[in-house]
Amino acid sequence: MKITVFEQDSAFDTLKSEWNELLHRSASDLIFCTWEWQSTWWRTYQAGDLCIVTCRDENDRLVGIAPWFIHHLDSERVLRTIGCVDVTDYLDIIADKNHLEDVQRCFAHFLYEHHDRYDRINLCNIPEQSPTCVSFPQALRALGFKADLVLQEVCPVIHLPDNWEAYLESLDKKQRHEIRRKLRRAEAEAKLDHIVVSAEHDIDKMIDQFIQLMRASHPQKAKFLEDPKNLAFFKNLLPLMFERNWLRLSFLYVNDVLTAAYCDFDYNDHTQVYNSGLIPTENAHLSPGIVLLSYNIRDAIARKKTVFDFLRGNEVYKYRMGAQDTRVFMLRARLHGDLPEPKVDSVLAPVE
Structure with missing residues (x-):
């Protein structure tokens, strides 16, 4: 196979026409691995x-992309996947399913031959079902690397049934009662308007409104948005997701007051809950966040989605809505020396 290394931003323009087509042929067809997400x-x-490595077969067809970069810390150079770690929930090597082992061996050989460019490897956010969790550490070990997988975090998901009533019946009796009670109370005591942003809306205005609610919902989110790069990422990414029909931006108005919002992604047959916003002081007794979330789950079922994915984090409300854990891992490797002990002993925080 032919290996090419791209070290300039122009790589994204060069690979644009082939990137997502390969992604659809891979076992890693994730929104976070799309050209749109990665380039943004x-x-x-x-x-x-930048260190994007590609593989082509004997017919010059693109069969593999390793979207990597080398992160310079004070005392070492760490090879990471583009997107690591905070604003991206799943990441992976992109490899044609029909060439998976060959591609991963090529990437492992690249890392071996160019080990002078970095000190260690940390590939974050790899979903537990990815072939990378098994085959890539094996390919690295075959070349003398020390490699392991560290449980990094959990992504609770709901496997959606065919209808709303079946979903409610799948819940614990207490939680089923709570959801029904909160919906009845909110709908009886207030005028509720559930809006999903569509082509008839001013998308830039709606994104600004979402960011305002996100900022208001929690001091940590407000601090996150104080970083100009984080704010720019949202403002650059969300319109692009909307253009691709991947963005599901929803709002709940309570008595004509904008109160709650969710930023979800629709990709393949999954709905993914990326972020949320809430005015905590507005109609808190009506549980507007849970009401909107319930509407969004019901809407996902109606649109024949099979998975409602809360993405990374083990917040209690996700389990109350019926989610069950899936896991994401970090692949750590180095050619010389021992791997450091993980800096955390919990799945609640990323391993550096």
Whole structure:
């Protein structure tokens, strides 16, 4: 196979026409691995030295993309996946399913032959069902690397049934009662308007409204948005997701007051809950966040989605809505020396 290394931002323009087509042929067809996400993240954060590695077969067809960069810390150079770690929930090597092992061996050989460019490897946010969790550490070990997988975090998901009533019946009796009670109370005591942004709306205005609610919902989110790069990432990414029909931006108005919002992604047959916003002081007794979330789950079922994915984090409300954990891992490797002990002993925080 032919290996090519791209070290300039122009790589994204060069690979644009082939990137997503390969992604659809891979076992890693994730919204976070799309050309749109990856290019936006890189152009926003510029987090190190770009190192995108591609593989082509004997017919010059693109069969593999390793979207990597080298992050320079004070005392070492760490090879990471574009998107690591905070604003991206799943990441992976992109490899044609029919060439998976060959591609991963090629990428492992590249890392071996160019080990002088970095000190260690940290590939974050790999979903547990990815072939990378098994085959890539094996390919690295075959070349003398020390490699392991560290449980990084959990992504609770709901496997959606065919109808809303079946979903409610799948819940614990207490939680089923709570959801029904909160919906009845809110709908009886207030005028509710559930809006999903569509082509008839001013998308830029609606994104600004969402960011305002996100900022108001929690001090940590407000602090996150104080970073100009984080704010720029949202403002650059969300219109692009909307253009591709991947963005599901929903709002709940309570008595004509904008109160709650969710930023979800629709990709393949999954709905993914990326972020949320809430005015905590507005109609809190009516549980507007849970009401809107319930509407969105019901809407996903009606649109024949099979998975409602809360993405990373083990917040209690996700389990109350019926979610069950899936896991994401970090692949750590180095050619010389021992791997450091993980810096955390919990799945609640990323491993550096």
